[in-house]
Amino acid sequence: MQRDESVKTPLSIQEQPELVLIELLFYAYRDFVSDPDVVLAKFQFGRAHHRVVHFVNRHPGMRVADLLDILKITKQSLGRVLKQLIDTGYIEQVPGPVDRRQRLLYPTAKGRALDQRLTEPQAERIRTALEPLGPEGRLAAERFLRLMIDPSERDKVAQMIEQ
Amino acid sequence: MQRDESVKTPLSIQEQPELVLIELLFYAYRDFVSDPDVVLAKFQFGRAHHRVVHFVNRHPGMRVADLLDILKITKQSLGRVLKQLIDTGYIEQVPGPVDRRQRLLYPTAKGRALDQRLTEPQAERIRTALEPLGPEGRLAAERFLRLMIDPSERDKVAQMIEQ
DNA sequence: AAATTTATGTCAGCCATATTGACATATTTT
DNA sequence: AAAATATGTCAATATGGCTGACATAAATTT
Incomplete structure (x- = not known):
C-alpha cells in the first residue's frame, strides 16, 4: 500500500443519484440564508434573531414553548436571543389571559418592520427563482419540500404555514 | 396606545405568498440536516465534519482553497475540523504533483465509509420524498433549487454536481 | 537572482449559538 | 395539599464561526 489507502475516485451521482438533490439543498440553502445577513449586521443581530423575529411575526x-418546538433548540439557547429582542423593543411578552403562566410573544411595530426587511431579499430570490418555472413547477417544488419534512411534523407545519 | 404597540395580526401568506417557500425551506432543511446527527454523535463529530468529509469524497x-470556496468559511474555521479529520485518519493530504504548495485532499477508505453512512439517511429521505412526485416533479424541484443559488455561483455548482 | 505573490498553516483571542444540569417562581391541575 | 406545567435563570461547556498577525515553502514575476 501507499501512504495510507487514499481513495482517488469520487463518490459519483451514478452510484448515488440523490447526491444531486443533497447538494442542491446545501448550495441553495447556503445562499438563501445569507441574504438577510446584510440587514442583520446593521442591527447587530445574528441569524438566530432572524428566526425568532420571523416566527413571532408569523404567529x-x-x-415560548411553541417557538422552541419550531426551532428545535433548548430554552437556554433561545433565552439570550429572545431577551435581547425584548430589551431592544422588537418583541413583547404578554401574560396569557387564560393561563397566566404563559408569556405570549408579540412583535412590536418595530419588530414587524424588521421582519419585513429581513424577509424581503429572500422573497425576491424566490420570486425570480419561480418565474421560469410556472405554476406547476412551483407546486412541485412545494410538494417536494413538504415531503422532506419529518412525517411526524408535516401536519403541524402545514397548519402553521396556512396560518 | 397600550403597553407598547404590540402587533396582533400575523404576517400572512396573502400579503407575502413567498412565505410558503421560505418556511418550507426552513422546515425541510431543519429535518434534512438532522438526519446524520445520530451517526455523527457516534464518531464525536459535528455537522462541520460532515460537510468536509462529504465534499472531499465528492471531489x-x-x-483546501476549493473547499473554502464551497463552504464559504475562513481557513481558520476549516482548520480545526480538517485537522481532526486528518489526525483521526478520515482524510489525507497529498502534496500537489504539479504545484507543490498545494495540499490535495483525499478521503481514506475509512473516510469514504463514513461519508456513505452519513449520506445514507439523507438519501433515503430524498427517495421517499421523490416517490410520489414522478420524474417531472423531481426535475422541477431540481430546477427550483438551482435557481435559488446565487447566479454567480450557478455554473460552478452545476459543474461540481455533474462531477 | 531577487522580489513578489500564492497556497497553506498556525497562534491567539473573540463571538454567536448551541448544549446539559440544577434550581426558582408562579400558576394550574389533580 | 401535592404534583405538574410554563417559564426563567445561573453556571459551565462545546462547537463552529470570525479577525488579525505572522510563518513557510514554492511558484511567478521582475
Whole structure:
C-alpha cells in the first residue's frame, strides 16, 4: 500500500443519484440564508434573531414553548436571543389571559418592520427563482419540500404555514 | 396606545405568498440536516465534519482553497475540523504533483465509509420524498433549487454536481 | 537572482449559538 | 395539599464561526 489507502475516485451521482438533490439543498440553502445577513449586521443581530423575529411575526401570541418546538433548540439557547429582542423593543411578552403562566410573544411595530426587511431579499430570490418555472413547477417544488419534512411534523407545519 | 404597540395580526401568506417557500425551506432543511446527527454523535463529530468529509469524497484531490470556496468559511474555521479529520485518519493530504504548495485532499477508505453512512439517511429521505412526485416533479424541484443559488455561483455548482 | 505573490498553516483571542444540569417562581391541575 | 406545567435563570461547556498577525515553502514575476 501507499501512504495510507487514499481513495482517488469520487463518490459519483451514478452510484448515488440523490447526491444531486443533497447538494442542491446545501448550495441553495447556503445562499438563501445569507441574504438577510446584510440587514442583520446593521442591527447587530445574528441569524438566530432572524428566526425568532420571523416566527413571532408569523404567529403573534405564540408561547415560548411553541417557538422552541419550531426551532428545535433548548430554552437556554433561545433565552439570550429572545431577551435581547425584548430589551431592544422588537418583541413583547404578554401574560396569557387564560393561563397566566404563559408569556405570549408579540412583535412590536418595530419588530414587524424588521421582519419585513429581513424577509424581503429572500422573497425576491424566490420570486425570480419561480418565474421560469410556472405554476406547476412551483407546486412541485412545494410538494417536494413538504415531503422532506419529518412525517411526524408535516401536519403541524402545514397548519402553521396556512396560518 | 397600550403597553407598547404590540402587533396582533400575523404576517400572512396573502400579503407575502413567498412565505410558503421560505418556511418550507426552513422546515425541510431543519429535518434534512438532522438526519446524520445520530451517526455523527457516534464518531464525536459535528455537522462541520460532515460537510468536509462529504465534499472531499465528492471531489478527491481538491485543494483546501476549493473547499473554502464551497463552504464559504475562513481557513481558520476549516482548520480545526480538517485537522481532526486528518489526525483521526478520515482524510489525507497529498502534496500537489504539479504545484507543490498545494495540499490535495483525499478521503481514506475509512473516510469514504463514513461519508456513505452519513449520506445514507439523507438519501433515503430524498427517495421517499421523490416517490410520489414522478420524474417531472423531481426535475422541477431540481430546477427550483438551482435557481435559488446565487447566479454567480450557478455554473460552478452545476459543474461540481455533474462531477 | 531577487522580489513578489500564492497556497497553506498556525497562534491567539473573540463571538454567536448551541448544549446539559440544577434550581426558582408562579400558576394550574389533580 | 401535592404534583405538574410554563417559564426563567445561573453556571459551565462545546462547537463552529470570525479577525488579525505572522510563518513557510514554492511558484511567478521582475
